Amino acid sequence: MGSGPRGIAVLERLAVRTRVEVEEAAAAGVVPRPVRIHLIDSHQVGAGRVWRTDQPTWFTMNTVISQVTMYSGEQDEGPARPGAGPSLGQWIAQRAKDLDEDYLGPNDYAPRVRYGEYLYDVCQVISRSLPSHVELHQVTGRVVAVRPVPRGGYRLSFAGHSQPLEVDRVVLTTGHPVNEPDAFERRMLGFTDHFPSTRYICADSAADMDLSEEAIPAGTSVGVRGLGLSFYDVMLSLTVGRGGRFLWSPGDELVYKPSGREPHIVAGSRSGLPIPARGRNQKEPTQSHRPLFLTRQALEAARRARAAGGSAQLVFAEDILPLLLLEVEHVYFTTHVRVTQGTAQAQAFAERHEATLRRGEDPRELRAEAGLGDLPPIDLEALARPFAGRHYRSTEQFTQELFELMHRDLAAASLGNVDGPLKAALDVLRDIRTIVREAVDFGGLLPESHVRDFHGYYLPLNSLLSAGPPMERVEQLRALIRQGVVEIAGPDTRFETDESAGGFRVMSPQVEGSERIVRTIIDARIPSPDLRRDTSELTQQLIADGMARVFTIPSPDGESFVTGGLDVTPAPFHVRTASGEPQPGLYALGIPTEHTRWFTQVGSSRPGVATLFYLDADLIAEEVLRSVEPQDTDLEDEQWPARRLVSAAAGAGSPE
Incomplete structure (x- = not known):
């Protein structure tokens, strides 16, 4: 369940393997058994929640477009099809030509909405290219329960009054979770209950936060917790999203022209350092460092x-x-x-x-x-x-040092x-x-x-x-700081409540005079997957029914560590039951398995490279198609029960 990058990757490899089935069956004089695939997503089938195609253009990917593909093989002279299709860069270049849009070079960064459109296009290409014995049903709906049925397979229950769906195999590619508030968040949310003029916005994708002018009025002060990639999304939503513009001055300095609708942003993190810029890309998609020591x-x-x-x-x-x-x-x-x-x-x-x-x-x-x-x-x-370990006598002193550091970082990135x-x-x-x-x-x-x-x-x-942003984002942050729209509080930033002021206090204990009172705090950090806090009804049902469990790292001395990730086997990634047994026909891939596996938020493969992103999807596709052998051609079609597969509920990820 989930039709973000992981779900589409499994679908693409299913399509490739079913096409191969046709060739092998013809050579052997048999007919492949019919296959029915249900691609289910609670938001947008073919793009998922994080990459859906209705989000603003200022949310940007952090991988250059030439290094992103959803096809498991490179584009050739033939039409796009499963196993051979354009990279994101090639697709954008063709789109720019067809629609007379601005051209993005291979080392440019695309808006996330453009990647969502690419994902959707890949999904439609796959749908059109499936062999005749394969059906694809694209289902918009939220699965709230997956339970085994006595004769084998699973019954999927949907929110609302939708009819249940019975399938033989289930692949969970459900993407980023929405977690229950932790102790800190509960304290902050409790404060807002007593002070209605304040708001605390929990961590999520910036596209799913209410950052409108109605929610955060112009001229008010807002604290932003976190200075990573999502910080830049929030920053742009509250500036460019409010009508502001970035322009280059005659002195070749980026400046910000405010619209007057912006709030004042006070941001901070543990390090106090906005995530540095990615180096200007000079690598081909297949070029990477080969380990010499860590082998x-x-x-x-x-x-x-x-x-x-x-x-x-x-x-x-x-x-x-x-x-x-x-x-x-x-x-x-x-x-x-x-x-x-x-x-x-x-x-x-x-x-x-x-x-x-x-x-x-x-x-x-x-x-x-x-x-x-x-x-x-x-x-x-x-x-x-x-x-x-540093101490600053004023916010001006800290900001000056921060500017010098950002200048050196941009110079290094430009090389x-x-x-x-x-x-x-x-x-x-x-x-x-x-x-x-x-x-x-x-x-x-x-x-x-x-x-x-x-x-x-x-x-x-x-x-x-x-994992930094494009250099442009760091330039924009500098311009906003110079304009006075954004202020970086400093290292070890504290976010606290202040009843006497009726608001939140943001300050750095290492920067004198950094204390600011704000009415809103936005947590600009992507939530870490944790099944124990996941609000998904499906996750809760799987755990409650003993069909899944949290991954625990064992220790020889008995002091184990409960990670919060979904416990799966090595490839092909069967979900483990409460007793540790592999769950037949139930698989999970991507972000739900984070902590069991590392860096599962990767949201694409690379052209010409057999990445784990592609290999993982292929291993699952191979497994779910393996269960039934082709039938002899003398049998009538009506005698063949279709294999009912599902790659299903809101999947997404971040390109590597």
């Missing part, structure tokens, strides 16, 4: 060593992070040599540098020989927490993710996600290390440094 062989060796002590579970800070940092440092210093001395010198340096690091020797002498002696190693923590040493090194964090997943997925870490080292330490750094 599959290194992980296997670490597990063998740990297993000798009783458990093969790893310690992230000891077994993974040091090797990951070697990858980042190696790219950082090698890129410096290449851009200053040329490719030949860089290749020679890279060979010696890699060998030195492998032997565990001090690389400083080698770096000095290469003219890098004054260049300090890259420090991820310092990059992500630049204000840690690119190949020729810019800093952004090339940080792009390694994206490129090696697959091997990190192999290390941590399905309880690969000891519980304490998962909580402390991975979830508590590494993930915030990784999110801040490797």
